[in-house]
Amino acid sequence: MRNTVKDTLLMTCLILALIVVAPFARADDSGTTDNTTEPLDTETVLEAIDVDSHEVPDLPLKKSSNYASSAVDVEPFGHVEPYTEHFLEQLEYTGPGRAKPEPESLDTVKIGFLGPIVPTVSVATGGQSHEEPLGIAMLRGARMAIDEANGAGGYHRRQLPFELVVHNDNGLWGASGNEIVDLAYIDNVWAIIGTIDGANSHIAIRVALKAEILMINTGDTDPTFIETNIPWVVRTIGDDRQQNYLLLDYLYRKQGYERVAIIRASNRYGRFGVRELLDGSRRLGHPIVIEMAYPVGGEDFSLQIDRIAEAEPQAIVHWGDGVDGARILNQIRERGLDQPFFCSDRCASDEFVSLAGDHAEEVFSTYPWNPHREDPVLERFRHDFKERYGVEPDTYAAHAYDGTNLLIWAIQNAGLNRAKIRDLLAYRSDPWPGVTGDIPLNAAMDDAGEVFMTRWDGEGWRYYSREDLEIPGGFIAPETRQERQSLTTSDTGGETQ
Amino acid sequence: MNLFLAAAFSFAVTLIPMAGSAAEAPQPNVDQPAVSDLDLPYVYTDWKQYTVEDGLPNDHIFAIDVDGPWVWIGTEDGLARLDKRTGEIRSWREKDGLPWRVVSAIAADPDTGEVWLGMFGGGLARFSGGRFDHFHQLNSGLVNDVVYGVCIENENIWAATTAGASRYNTRTGEWTIYTEKNAPMEEIWNYGCSYADGKVYLGVWGSGVLEFDVATEHWKDYLDPDGEMEIDLYRDDGIVHVITTGVSYVDKTLWITTYFGASRYDGRHWRGYFEKDSGSPSDFHNAVKARSANEAWFSTDKGLAQVADFPTDTWVVYTTDHASHTGQAVISRGDRVLETRTIPPNIPHNYVLWTAIDGDDLWVGTSKGLAHAKGTGYFPGLRRGADQAETQKPEKQETNRGGS
Numbered sequence: 001m002r003n004t005v006k007d008t009l010l011m012t013c014l015i016l017a018l019i020v021v022a023p024f025a026r027a028d029d030s031g032t033t034d035n036t037t038e039p040l041d042t043e044t045v046l047e048a049i050d051v052d053s054h055e056v057p058d059l060p061l062k063k064s065s066n067y068a069s070s071a072v073d074v075e076p077f078g079h080v081e082p083y084t085e086h087f088l089e090q091l092e093y094t095g096p097g098r099a100k101p102e103p104e105s106l107d108t109v110k111i112g113f114l115g116p117i118v119p120t121v122s123v124a125t126g127g128q129s130h131e132e133p134l135g136i137a138m139l140r141g142a143r144m145a146i147d148e149a150n151g152a153g154g155y156h157r158r159q160l161p162f163e164l165v166v167h168n169d170n171g172l173w174g175a176s177g178n179e180i181v182d183l184a185y186i187d188n189v190w191a192i193i194g195t196i197d198g199a200n201s202h203i204a205i206r207v208a209l210k211a212e213i214l215m216i217n218t219g220d221t222d223p224t225f226i227e228t229n230i231p232w233v234v235r236t237i238g239d240d241r242q243q244n245y246l247l248l249d250y251l252y253r254k255q256g257y258e259r260v261a262i263i264r265a266s267n268r269y270g271r272f273g274v275r276e277l278l279d280g281s282r283r284l285g286h287p288i289v290i291e292m293a294y295p296v297g298g299e300d301f302s303l304q305i306d307r308i309a310e311a312e313p314q315a316i317v318h319w320g321d322g323v324d325g326a327r328i329l330n331q332i333r334e335r336g337l338d339q340p341f342f343c344s345d346r347c348a349s350d351e352f353v354s355l356a357g358d359h360a361e362e363v364f365s366t367y368p369w370n371p372h373r374e375d376p377v378l379e380r381f382r383h384d385f386k387e388r389y390g391v392e393p394d395t396y397a398a399h400a401y402d403g404t405n406l407l408i409w410a411i412q413n414a415g416l417n418r419a420k421i422r423d424l425l426a427y428r429s430d431p432w433p434g435v436t437g438d439i440p441l442n443a444a445m446d447d448a449g450e451v452f453m454t455r456w457d458g459e460g461w462r463y464y465s466r467e468d469l470e471i472p473g474g475f476i477a478p479e480t481r482q483e484r485q486s487l488t489t490s491d492t493g494g495e496t497q
Numbered sequence: 498m499n500l501f502l503a504a505a506f507s508f509a510v511t512l513i514p515m516a517g518s519a520a521e522a523p524q525p526n527v528d529q530p531a532v533s534d535l536d537l538p539y540v541y542t543d544w545k546q547y548t549v550e551d552g553l554p555n556d557h558i559f560a561i562d563v564d565g566p567w568v569w570i571g572t573e574d575g576l577a578r579l580d581k582r583t584g585e586i587r588s589w590r591e592k593d594g595l596p597w598r599v600v601s602a603i604a605a606d607p608d609t610g611e612v613w614l615g616m617f618g619g620g621l622a623r624f625s626g627g628r629f630d631h632f633h634q635l636n637s638g639l640v641n642d643v644v645y646g647v648c649i650e651n652e653n654i655w656a657a658t659t660a661g662a663s664r665y666n667t668r669t670g671e672w673t674i675y676t677e678k679n680a681p682m683e684e685i686w687n688y689g690c691s692y693a694d695g696k697v698y699l700g701v702w703g704s705g706v707l708e709f710d711v712a713t714e715h716w717k718d719y720l721d722p723d724g725e726m727e728i729d730l731y732r733d734d735g736i737v738h739v740i741t742t743g744v745s746y747v748d749k750t751l752w753i754t755t756y757f758g759a760s761r762y763d764g765r766h767w768r769g770y771f772e773k774d775s776g777s778p779s780d781f782h783n784a785v786k787a788r789s790a791n792e793a794w795f796s797t798d799k800g801l802a803q804v805a806d807f808p809t810d811t812w813v814v815y816t817t818d819h820a821s822h823t824g825q826a827v828i829s830r831g832d833r834v835l836e837t838r839t840i841p842p843n844i845p846h847n848y849v850l851w852t853a854i855d856g857d858d859l860w861v862g863t864s865k866g867l868a869h870a871k872g873t874g875y876f877p878g879l880r881r882g883a884d885q886a887e888t889q890k891p892e893k894q895e896t897n898r899g900g901s
Contacts, residue, residue, distance in 0.1 A: 051820070053846070053865055054817075054819035054820070054846060054847070054865070055819075055820075060834070067727045068727075076723070076725040076727070076728060076730075077723065077725070077728070077730050080730060082723075082728035082729060082730050083728075083729050083730060083731055083732045084732070084737075084757075084758070084771055084773070085727065085728050085730060086726070086727050086728065086729075086738075086757055087727055091781075092798070093798075094798045094799055094847065094848050095846075095864045096846055096864050096865045097847065175641075177618070177643035177659040178618055178641075178642055178643060181617060181618025181642075181643060182618070185598065185599065185618070199684075202684070202686060202702075202703065203643075203659050203660065203686060205688060206645075206659060206702060207617075207618075207643060210559070210617060210645075211617075223726075223803075224726060227726040227727065228702075228756065229756035229757060229781065230756070260537075266551040297583065297682075307672055395781075440534070447876040451706060454542070481728075485809070
């Protein structure tokens with residue numbers, strides 16, 4: 001009984017505090033609680049990583065007080081102090097790889113590329129593959145970065161050209177693992193860019209860890225990708241956790257909805273893409289009223305839509321490919337449902353607009369960057385990309401361009417050593433100034449930058465920041481959850497009872 | 498505005514302790530026996546290191562298994578066999594018939610003398626009578642060619658691959674594939690494999706540990722009860738994380754490693770281990786090998802860690818300082834260091850990938866060579882320090898080469 005009273009009072013205090021602070025949102029202006037103990041310049045890092053095979057660089061590790069800048073009211077088990085928190089300190093590589101000398105006889109500097117570029121039917125992709133347009137865009141962005149680097153002299157230390165070694169990742173079951181083995185041991189690439197599918201990405205990074213080769217991911221927004229604690233993985237795109245958080249704030253804190261439905265693809269992208277939306281909705285007191293999955297590439301979604309209609313939601317969120325999203329939206333409207341429709345970033349595509357027609361103008365999608373940001377570097381990239389390929393660069397092209405440029409920067413500075421290439425990125429303090437915006441890598445080596453929302457206005461996509469739409473956010477505590485507990489203890493002279 | 502936020506939050510956290518702690522950390526499952534700081538475990542002091550200079554095909558050691566006089570060693574570029582009687586090393590590379598250069602798992606069958614090799618991107622091979630038989634995903638029921646773990650269960654060979662597990666019956670030639678279709682694999686990324694007492698345990702990256710009962714062919718899964726990636730809510734409520742990297746089942750006790758800590762399960766009680774609350778030098782565990790219900794060896798990225806005596810939570814951690822050509826054995830009880838002993842160099846590199854137990858001896862694979870620890874006078878558990886020192890006088894010290 002005594003505990004029950006305590007718990008009730010505790011929860012009341014927390015709720016009161018959240019009610020007071022929630023409308024005013026963030027911990028700081030940047031919306032992030034990631035920080036580095038001290039800024040490091042490239043020269044300092046290079047000097048420190050010049051070690052023998054038994055030494056570990058004597059450099060401070062990045063620390064975060066809050067993983068992924070989660071608001072306190074959407075943290076898991078928010079009423080309990082967890083025994084351990086993960087992803088708050090930068091991972092170390094303690095192996096001998098930094099002592100490997102740069103090989104002498106080379107014709108090119110090889111960079112691996114793993115992406116879905118050739119259509120297949122496979123178990124790994126859930127049947128008929130469907131991500132080739134994304135993979136092709138990703139390949140175009142990576143190629144453009146490579147060609148520009150070669151135009152600027154290639155690998156500066158030895159005047160060698162960069163070479164992109166391209167592998168397809170959606171062939172046989174689990175093929176991405178075999179492809180990484182080939183890239184690491186047969187092609188002998190220095191690092192790898194890839195991939196898009198969440199399952200294939202996971203398989204690939206397990207191989208990269210054992211082979212000790214860096215993987216830069218530019219297209220997989222699966223939050224769990226980075227949550228594997230592998231010190232050989234970097235991601236340069238805002239993930240679905242960040243996009244979910246923005247959508248949660250829009251749905252509940254701005255619009256005040258209480259009944260939201262989810263319709264999602266029955267694959268890893270759909271399943272993990274809505275995970276934080278599901279959990280966050282429940283934690284904010286508005287459990288998702290219904291979650292319906294559909295087979296990718298389907299034509300008839302009446303079963304899912306009927307069930308959703310029965311649940312009488314105030315808004316519907318779709319997480320899946322743009323083509324499926326457009327068909328679902330059209331059938332929802334034909335069914336007479338007029339709830340606001342929200343989408344994942346894959347709906348922000350020409351295909352979606354083409355299929356959805358006028359319905360497209362009602363849709364808000366999350367988006368990992370702002371392509372309309374005023375930036376001459378972005379303008380030049382868009383111009384050059386369109387001139388070369390005849391289309392505007394999409395998110396996969398732009399992020400691949402950024403990721404490849406970031407990798408080339410690391411190679412130019414670190415030299416041809418896989419571990420040192422990894423170190424340059426792991427210890428980088430400043431955000432990478434990409435065409436997709438600033439890319440700050442947090443302690444988990446994930447892109448902690450801002451994400452956006454977008455809407456088709458009949459003539460083009462319009463992009464909105466949190467500030468543009470005046471979306472309030474939850475309070476992001478500046479301390480870790482365990483530090484918060486310590487604070488309460490020290491405030492009362494160590495008494496917790 | 499920020500001041501307002503800080504004030505509001507401080508108000509809330511100031512009130513919290515008045516309400517008491519909502520949840521208290523659980524206590525260890527096992528009662529601590531009376532033990533003094535003089536009760537210490539055995540410490541290995543007699544080490545020998547092996548590298549390419551001694552005949553290994555490569556210094557990056559992924560797997561080891563011991564079969565009688567032979568120590569089989571899987572490296573990043575070839576297979577090696579060390580004869581314990583003579584110290585002679587023989588190796589096989591692709592030019593010698595090895596199907597693929599990277600040998601990531603080994604299981605030697607003591608009944609048949611056959612050696613089963615899991616290869617990293619090369620499938621599975623049987624080495625028998627000087628011949629390699631190659632099984633891969635295009636000529637057999639092997640579900641994927643990236644093989645992380647191999648174990649022998651009666652007449653069956655299990656391969657833990659990156660896209661499911663395969664079970665090969667060596668008598669009938671039948672293959673069975675286990676994936677999310679027919680096993681409770683939330684993810685299919687198998688990593689480790691262990692068999693004992695009629696049960697096969699698979700360590701599955703993203704799916705915890707799966708138990709396969711051979712007699713009934715039923716599965717049971719062990720998952721992190723909180724289901725969250727970014728926290729472990731309670732230490733002793735189950736497996737500490739679902740990103741499982743190793744599993745070892747001995748004496749009806751399951752030892753589990755992850756990149757987030759380690760766990761032990763005796764069938765009734767769980768115990769979690771983290772760097773912050775134990776003698777372990779790291780939460781990043783590459784593998785585990787148990788000697789008993791009370792003793793297990795963890796291959797970490799910052800040294801070789803041993804739970805030397807589970808009931809008293811006594812640990813020994815071995816590291817080598819290459820610069821000073823000395824080794825260290827840190828004995829601790831929980832996270833309290835009891836003693837730090839300077840010993841001769843032990844493991845050739847502190848990034849440890851595999852440990853094999855060979856009677857009282859150990860074989861340790863690192864990313865820069867192999868180590869053999871001779872267990873002269875080994876004893877399980879603890880002894881009073883004076884007795885132990887007497888017992889542990891090394892027979893000879895010249896076996897250490899002073900680092901690699």
